[in-house]
Amino acid sequence: QQPVQSPQAVILREGEDAVINCSSSKALYSVHWYRQKHGEAPVFLMILLKGGEQKGHEKISASFNEKKQQSSLYLTASQLSYSGTYFCGTESGSQGNLIFGKGTKLSVKP
Amino acid sequence: NAGVMQNPRHLVRRRGQEARLRCSPMKGHSHVYWYRQLPEEGLKFMVYLQKENIIDESGMPKERFSAEFPKEGPSILRIQQVVRGDSAAYFCASSPFGTVSGGTEAFFGQGTRLTVV
Numbered sequence: 001q002q003p004v005q006s007p008q009a010v011i012l013r014e015g016e017d018a019v020i021n022c023s024s025s026k027a028l029y030s031v032h033w034y035r036q037k038h039g040e041a042p043v044f045l046m047i048l049l050k051g052g053e054q055k056g057h058e059k060i061s062a063s064f065n066e067k068k069q070q071s072s073l074y075l076t077a078s079q080l081s082y083s084g085t086y087f088c089g090t091e092s093g094s095q096g097n098l099i100f101g102k103g104t105k106l107s108v109k110p
Numbered sequence: 111n112a113g114v115m116q117n118p119r120h121l122v123r124r125r126g127q128e129a130r131l132r133c134s135p136m137k138g139h140s141h142v143y144w145y146r147q148l149p150e151e152g153l154k155f156m157v158y159l160q161k162e163n164i165i166d167e168s169g170m171p172k173e174r175f176s177a178e179f180p181k182e183g184p185s186i187l188r189i190q191q192v193v194r195g196d197s198a199a200y201f202c203a204s205s206p207f208g209t210v211s212g213g214t215e216a217f218f219g220q221g222t223r224l225t226v227v
Contacts, residue, residue, distance in 0.1 A: 032215065041201060041218040042153065087153060089216075097166045098143060098203075098216055102152040 001025065003090045005101035012078050012108050020073040020104045022088030031064055031071040032089040032098060035082075042087060045073075075106070083108045112136070114204050115184075116219035123192045123226050131187040131222045135204030142185040143216060144177060147199045156200075159185060192226045199223050 003024045010018050022031060030049045034042040046055050048064035048071055055062055059076045075082055085103040092099070115134040123129050135142050140161045145153040155169040159179040170177065174192075179185040189196055200223075203216035 034218075041220050042203075044215040044217065047215055089153075097155065097158050097168075099155050100145070100153040 001092055002099055003028075003031075003088055003101040005086075005088055005104050007104060008102070009105040010107070012106065014080060014108055014110055015077050016108075018075045018078060018106060020075075020086050020088075020106075021070065022072070022090070022101055023070040024090055024092060025069070026092055027068045029068075029091040031062075033062055033071075033073050034087045034089065034100075035084045036087065036103075037084040045086075078106075078108045080108050080110065082106060114139075114202060114217050114219035116200075116202055116222050118222060119220060120223050121225070123224065125193060125226055126191050129189040129192050129196070129224055129226075131189075131200050131202075131224070132184040133187070133202035133204075133219055134184040135202075136206075136217055139204035139206050139217075141205045141207065141216075142179050143203045143205075144185075144187050145201045145203070147201060147221075153201065156187070189224075192224075194226050197224055197226045 003022050006021050032047050033045040036042040046057055051066040051068045053064045062073045064071045085105045087100045087103045089098045089100045117132050142159045144156040147153050157170050157177045158166040162181050174190045176188045199221045201218055201221045203218045205214050205216045207214055
């Protein structure tokens with residue numbers, strides 16, 4: 001079952017913050033966040049496994065709610081290099097399959 | 111330590127021909143995932159394989175598409191009798207374990223861009 005990402009697109013000025021959400025109708029085993037730049041492969045950002053977990057990666061962090069049905073990716077003091085499409089990938093079954101949302105396109109302007 | 115290698119990077123086929131896309135996972139990785147991406151769209155899951163086994167092929171079209179991951183050699187995604195609608199970027203990813211069992215990340219290859227003319 002495909003997770004739902006919101007918003008579909010965000011335009012920021014350098015230094016502004018953004019939040020990208022990823023939700024599912026049922027509890028998830030894990031949430032994986034990736035960023036893809038145009039014409040390139042998706043690049044791994046982080047995985048969240050436990051309900052209530054929060055994890056950080058420089059100025060990019062993420063949380064996983066207690067019910068394990070929603071995750072949010074936080075980008076603070078955005079930089080030009082943050083531009084790209086962000087995907088959340090979720091596992092909801094026992095097979096280890098990784099299903100991605102439709103992505104959120106982030107554009108950071110000078 | 112080479113990453114996930116996909117070849118060819120670009121493939122042009124005429125309608126009706128066969129396309130073979132190869133994916134060599136990272137060393138030590140025995141799990142491979144194939145995804146299809148249309149321009150400006152998301153990553154659509156196609157198939158998940160372990161060595162010599164198809165674990166989940168729920169995203170594969172019922173006809174013309176097949177995938178394998180033999181004991182030796184790369185994983186192959188095969189598209190027979192290609193049509194214009196098959197034009198897309200095809201990405202594979204690999205992980206050392208199934209992602210659910212260890213919470214491990216999946217590493218992506220650079221993709222194969224298939225163009226059907």
